[in-house]
Amino acid sequence: xxxxxxxxxxxxxxxxxxxxxxxxxxxxxxxxxxxxxxxxxxxxxxxxxxxxxxxxxxxxxxxxxxxxxxxxxxxxxxxxxxxxxxxxxxxxxxxxxxxxxxxxxxxxxxxxxxxxxxxxxxxxxxxxxxxxxxxxxxxxxxxxxxxxxxxxxxxxxxxxxxxxxxxxxxxxxxxxxxxxxxxxxxxxxxxxxxxxxxxxxxxxxxxxxxxxxxxxxxxxxxxxxxxxxxxxxxxxxxxxxxxxxxxxxxxxxxxxxxxxxxxxxxxxxxxxxxxxxxxxxxxxxxxxxxxxxxxxxxxxxxxxxxxxxxxxxxxxxxxxxxxxxxxxxxxxxxxxxxxxxxxxxxxxxxxxxxxxxxxxxxxxxxxxxxxxxxxxxxxxxxxxxxxxxxxxxxxxxxxxxxxxxxxxxxxxxxxxxxxxxxxxxxxxxxxxxxxxxxxxxxxxxxxxxxxxxxxxxxxxxxxxxxxxxxxxxxxxxxxxxxxxxxxxxxxxxxxxxxxxxxxxxxxxxxxxxxxxxxxxxxxxxxxxxxxxxxxxxxxxxxxxxxxxxxxxxxxxxxxxxxxxxxxxxxxx
Amino acid sequence: xxxxxxxxxxxxxxxxxxxxxxxxxxxxxxxxxxxxxxxxxxxxxxxxxxxxxxxxxxxxxxxxxxxxxxxxxxxxxxxxxxxxxxxxx
Numbered sequence: 001x002x003x004x005x006x007x008x009x010x011x012x013x014x015x016x017x018x019x020x021x022x023x024x025x026x027x028x029x030x031x032x033x034x035x036x037x038x039x040x041x042x043x044x045x046x047x048x049x050x051x052x053x054x055x056x057x058x059x060x061x062x063x064x065x066x067x068x069x070x071x072x073x074x075x076x077x078x079x080x081x082x083x084x085x086x087x088x089x090x091x092x093x094x095x096x097x098x099x100x101x102x103x104x105x106x107x108x109x110x111x112x113x114x115x116x117x118x119x120x121x122x123x124x125x126x127x128x129x130x131x132x133x134x135x136x137x138x139x140x141x142x143x144x145x146x147x148x149x150x151x152x153x154x155x156x157x158x159x160x161x162x163x164x165x166x167x168x169x170x171x172x173x174x175x176x177x178x179x180x181x182x183x184x185x186x187x188x189x190x191x192x193x194x195x196x197x198x199x200x201x202x203x204x205x206x207x208x209x210x211x212x213x214x215x216x217x218x219x220x221x222x223x224x225x226x227x228x229x230x231x232x233x234x235x236x237x238x239x240x241x242x243x244x245x246x247x248x249x250x251x252x253x254x255x256x257x258x259x260x261x262x263x264x265x266x267x268x269x270x271x272x273x274x275x276x277x278x279x280x281x282x283x284x285x286x287x288x289x290x291x292x293x294x295x296x297x298x299x300x301x302x303x304x305x306x307x308x309x310x311x312x313x314x315x316x317x318x319x320x321x322x323x324x325x326x327x328x329x330x331x332x333x334x335x336x337x338x339x340x341x342x343x344x345x346x347x348x349x350x351x352x353x354x355x356x357x358x359x360x361x362x363x364x365x366x367x368x369x370x371x372x373x374x375x376x377x378x379x380x381x382x383x384x385x386x387x388x389x390x391x392x393x394x395x396x397x398x399x400x401x402x403x404x405x406x407x408x409x410x411x412x413x414x415x416x417x418x419x420x421x422x423x424x425x426x427x428x429x430x431x432x433x434x435x436x437x438x439x440x441x442x443x444x445x446x447x448x449x450x451x452x453x454x455x456x457x458x459x460x461x462x463x464x465x466x467x468x469x470x471x472x473x474x475x476x477x478x479x480x481x482x483x484x485x486x487x488x489x490x491x492x493x494x495x496x497x498x499x500x501x502x503x504x505x506x507x508x509x510x511x512x513x514x515x516x517x518x519x520x521x522x523x524x525x526x527x528x529x530x531x532x533x534x535x536x537x538x539x540x541x542x543x544x545x546x547x548x549x550x551x552x553x554x555x556x557x558x559x560x561x562x563x564x565x566x567x568x569x570x571x572x
Numbered sequence: 573x574x575x576x577x578x579x580x581x582x583x584x585x586x587x588x589x590x591x592x593x594x595x596x597x598x599x600x601x602x603x604x605x606x607x608x609x610x611x612x613x614x615x616x617x618x619x620x621x622x623x624x625x626x627x628x629x630x631x632x633x634x635x636x637x638x639x640x641x642x643x644x645x646x647x648x649x650x651x652x653x654x655x656x657x658x659x660x661x
Contacts, residue, residue: 072589076589076619079588079591079592079596079619082595083618083619084615085615085618085620085621086620116624121587121626121628123587124623124626127588127623
């Protein structure tokens, strides 16, 4: 009997394969014993594992240079490794009870866990996490002789990975291990991991009811993303049906790929620029050269999943990789935009976690506080952009004075590079992300001080409509075609045209075919989207008559009713 | 062996970093150092055991020290308690 469960799809497509369940917090409590003659060897193994993870911890501590809070935290961690009573108990279990080291650690942890559960003080009780992390590192080391808890050590080829939650790093590991897809029981559509899996075309579903072991190892699964469904152990007919559908989609995709070769011109002869959004320098490998450049290179990933900050040289290396692959085409690099729905790592945390991060210290606001982080990044961009077409994009701009302040730091960066006698570009373009309604409303004034604008529709919609797209209670109200939003976008495009500067849309709206004609109707001539969306959007651009759309768009701009508006858009 | 009742004065209680400080201080001495709260006792050289005492602000701990340098050890530990583990009171 097949069973169907629901989940939220991140990327489209159908995928058929066997499940592999990964419990990342798995501690194996299965009893295992040694012989008396092995006692010394087993204790030696324990000591070796302690030494090794101690070294790992010290290494990560030494990487944290300027963050004293984090450093103290890591120092404290070392005390757990050195804990005499923990070590004594485990050694005794090995010597007296002939437990294997793994089982000794597991049972000792079980005991500790029980004692911690009884602790009233929440603050102290939560430190069990540190002990668990240490225990996991020890067990991982004993299993694989490595403290690295990554998925790299597991064979995922042709499997569908089932787990609770997934980090961006794990998405990459999964991608490179040739897994078919990922299903998580938590997570959200707009998480970094989701955006990444979308850009890598790795089928992914979140919020699936995969908990409670509904999906077991080796279950055969069909991920049917279009319907937000997962079919567990389908019968032969279902398998045959979906295999056929899958083949059909593949050939449809092949047809779409053909439009990539064509010039990007509407049927009334307007040239439309199509650029790519990327997250990782590695992603350029997957671009097949059929786009007009990088319209948005998000750099947050360089700063994430680590305890220190990326150095200037490290960034130069990553940016150069992108420039090299893009040859003479434009590369738009966005400066660090942390906060809001993005994960915040310890290394780039300023103060406490904000109560309302979307309205908090993020984007340029953060950069103007942490000036050195910003300056280092600018220096790296200017160096990597030598003899290339660099565009620097600043996120979360609200007013003109933020642009002035950013320019001051950019000038400092150039002065420093001059003093250091480094090669760097003087011919870059400076632009801002239009995400805050204040910025859109003042677009004509801001346009005088910059070279281009890029409209980040995700945030612009969120701020204009006051809707948190991560909040399930209101996310259904999130609609980029609300007249208020479209009129703002229109105003920005018109202001840029008047000032004769470039304007593009780089939010998710640009990559969804449903909105393509709307944006053309508002006068947009430059789109930036995740590479996988290009064929479908381009296909629509090639069939669009912008003059005809321009005549019909005013009805959409005035239409308050969602259903009517949707049908108007479909008929554009 | 000498004993003394000491009170936790710092705001956060005997949390991880404070416990780490106590471990590190105790390692300077040779005496056996044990902390007792209610029915639980902890070796002052074990951060896990110290945390399990669940000693929040205002808790009174009985400190037992036994060994050749017990006097110096007691003085140092008493000072640490009175300083609120250098975290302010």
